Amino acid sequence: xxxxxxxxxxxxxxxxxxxxxxxxxxxxxxxxxxxxxxxxxxxxxxxxxxxxxxxxxxxxxxxxxxxxxxxxxxxxxxxxxxxxxxxxxxxxxxxxxxxxxxxxxxxxxxxxxxxxxxxxxxxxxxxxxxxxxxxxxxxxxxxxxxxxxxxxxxxxxxxxxxxxxxxxxxxxxxxxxxxxxxxxxxxxxxxxxxxxxxxxxxxxxxxxxxxxxxxxxxxxxxxxxxxxxxxxxxxxxxxxxxxxxxxxxxxxxxxxxxxxxxxxxxxxxxxxxxxxxxxxxxxxxxxxxxxxxxxx
Amino acid sequence: xxxxxxxxxxxxxxxxxxxxxxxxxxxxxxxxxxxxxxxxxxxxxxxxxxxxxxxxxxxxxxxxxxxxxxxxxxxxxxxxxxxxxxxxxxxxxxxxxxxxxxxxxxxxxxxxxxxxxxxxxxxxxxxxxxxxxxxxxxxxxxxxxxxxxxxxxxxxxxxxxxxxxxxxxxxxxxxxxxxxxxxxxxxxxxxxxxxxxxxxxxxxxxxxxxxxxxxxxxxxxxxxxxxxxxxxxxxxxxxxxxxxxxxxxxxxxxxxxxxxxxxxxxxxxxxxxxxxxxxxxxxxxxxxxxxxxxxx
Numbered sequence: 099x100x101x102x103x104x105x106x107x108x109x110x111x112x113x114x115x116x117x118x119x120x121x122x123x124x125x126x127x128x129x130x131x132x133x134x135x136x137x138x139x140x141x142x143x144x145x146x147x148x149x150x151x152x153x154x155x156x157x158x159x160x161x162x163x164x165x166x167x168x169x170x171x172x173x174x175x176x177x178x179x180x181x182x183x184x185x186x187x188x189x190x191x192x193x194x195x196x197x198x199x200x201x202x203x204x205x206x207x208x209x210x211x212x213x214x215x216x217x218x219x220x221x222x223x224x225x226x227x228x229x230x231x232x233x234x235x236x237x238x239x240x241x242x243x244x245x246x247x248x249x250x251x252x253x254x255x256x257x258x259x260x261x262x263x264x265x266x267x268x269x270x271x272x273x274x275x276x277x278x279x280x281x282x283x284x285x286x287x288x289x290x291x292x293x294x295x296x297x298x299x300x301x302x303x304x305x306x307x308x309x310x311x312x313x314x315x316x317x318x319x320x321x322x323x324x325x326x327x328x329x330x331x332x333x334x335x336x337x338x339x340x341x342x343x344x345x346x347x348x349x350x351x352x353x354x355x356x357x358x359x360x361x362x363x364x365x366x367x368x369x370x371x372x373x374x375x376x377x378x379x380x381x382x383x384x385x386x387x388x389x390x391x392x393x394x
Numbered sequence: 395x396x397x398x399x400x401x402x403x404x405x406x407x408x409x410x411x412x413x414x415x416x417x418x419x420x421x422x423x424x425x426x427x428x429x430x431x432x433x434x435x436x437x438x439x440x441x442x443x444x445x446x447x448x449x450x451x452x453x454x455x456x457x458x459x460x461x462x463x464x465x466x467x468x469x470x471x472x473x474x475x476x477x478x479x480x481x482x483x484x485x486x487x488x489x490x491x492x493x494x495x496x497x498x499x500x501x502x503x504x505x506x507x508x509x510x511x512x513x514x515x516x517x518x519x520x521x522x523x524x525x526x527x528x529x530x531x532x533x534x535x536x537x538x539x540x541x542x543x544x545x546x547x548x549x550x551x552x553x554x555x556x557x558x559x560x561x562x563x564x565x566x567x568x569x570x571x572x573x574x575x576x577x578x579x580x581x582x583x584x585x586x587x588x589x590x591x592x593x594x595x596x597x598x599x600x601x602x603x604x605x606x607x608x609x610x611x612x613x614x615x616x617x618x619x620x621x622x623x624x625x626x627x628x629x630x631x632x633x634x635x636x637x638x639x640x641x642x643x644x645x646x647x648x649x650x651x652x653x654x655x656x657x658x659x660x661x662x663x664x665x666x667x668x669x670x671x672x673x674x675x676x677x678x679x680x681x682x683x684x685x686x687x688x689x690x
Binding site for chain 2: 262
């Protein structure tokens, strides 16, 4: 079995674990049926589960009982999903489709979509707080991180900056700051939380924070590259959709080749950080290449 | 000094404490300025701070160091404020004014209002998780309650039911369930959390949960009564605004006198629960009358 197939199996295996888990949590939740349907619809809408898979992979590099991080992984996917629902709203990006499926507010209605997002965000904290496998110290630490990474200092702050940067030219530095907040902070949460619960040392955690930072940038550069070179049916949106507006992208700022070279620099730095964190033999190494070379 | 003036001073004193506290938290937060302005705008928009005042009063009935519950009180006010911002959105209630001031999305824009709500909700959990005066057990317990009371099983669930009940006739039982979720759950959080941190016994906490339930109903009946009998400049919205739609209210279901009698029943039950909880000499007793007789 080659590396790519092995990694693919690995990702699929964890993806199924996570999907089984969130269904279990939500199905047992006694809440209004329309709200549950709306929450489930977006959770089911076929994400790649990259964030929770990264969280599990990061845990695995240090710890051994994967059950201990399942609630954090599901909470993370819920927070990510809520952010997509709100992002797609008419007042925000006004998207009718995501990953080839109708967006939440198109299937339900705007009010329900807003509330389903609110519910997913809110419930994610209860999931962690009520996990019998975590001790109180761990719960507080994870909740504090999730709140900070996804809140005004993290993801939501990045969304505001991203909105303000639309239709104006921004520098590479400014763009990196936006990406670091908007997408990087949740990746940081994934990498940090897995390793933290797995009892990585503070020094290792510090190197992993660097790793997560570069991984976030790799993710974004590749997104921008795919917008230029990708195939529409794979990436689920029209190729070149960034081109028409003034939105800053890596290929626009550096040219396509420049963007590819920049990505290689980030990959090197990410792998170095993994090595410094003692995680050079973990699946995080292969996942870095996977992120860097993905075609959708 | 009569009871009313004394209680008024009491409320004002705690209100100022809470306002000082959230300003302190937000001003030290390094986040995009437009986001901070939007969050602060709605926090400042002149609420009565009833929920956090109730939390402090509930703490005071059992504990002595009020500092221990300030983060919970501010978190509660932030969650309440986020719910108002989202409730006022065009896709929801579509309100241009609240308490005589322009709503968040009218001053900023819809996207910023959605994100400011998200930010307030998310940040409230970090506030509690990072409070140095609480131990880990207390933090986990408070966060779990806040998440459950404000999430799909609580407030957000009530908002969905309330939306579904618009323009259709509902029974008194159904209406009470909606109110219990939509407004009652946050009051329950306030009453429970104060007493819990103040080290009330489990039995006392159980009676206080009953108290909070009736208090929520008192709050709602009086709201409905004021919609019929109130003065527009005091209640901040046109008198009779519930009349034109099919929305179920206590006066519609029971008549105005029936609604007043129903309120008296709830007041009796609330006070009995306070007595059972050993809180008969606390300010919660006077606050119950205050809620019952408020004119705005």
